[in-house]
Amino acid sequence: ELLEEPKLQGVPLLIYANKQxxxxxxxxxxxARGLSLDTIRDRxxxxxxxxxxxxxxxxxxxxxxxxVVGKKK
Numbered sequence: 157e158l159l160e161e162p163k164l165q166g167v168p169l170l171i172y173a174n175k176q177x178x179x180x181x182x183x184x185x186x187x188a189r190g191l192s193l194d195t196i197r198d199r200x201x202x203x204x205x206x207x208x209x210x211x212x213x214x215x216x217x218x219x220x221x222x223x224v225v226g227k228k229k
Contacts, residue, residue, distance in 0.1 A: 166198055174206055
């Protein structure tokens with residue numbers, strides 16, 4: 157519902173896939189399929205693997221968002 161808001165049309169979507177330090181962590185492709193991200197056509201999206209515990213992957217997600225938002229200006 158949130159992604160369908162007119163005010164958010166075209167806004168990039170960053171999804172943090174937390175707990176990637178665990179063996180049973182879902183792969184990005186599984187997450188994309190589960191969230192039907194392949195149907196999103198009006199915005200860029202990215203799944204960033206991360207571990208909140210170690211901080212790994214957090215900066216990379218922020219860097220991706222900064223790059224995408226910077227290109228829109």
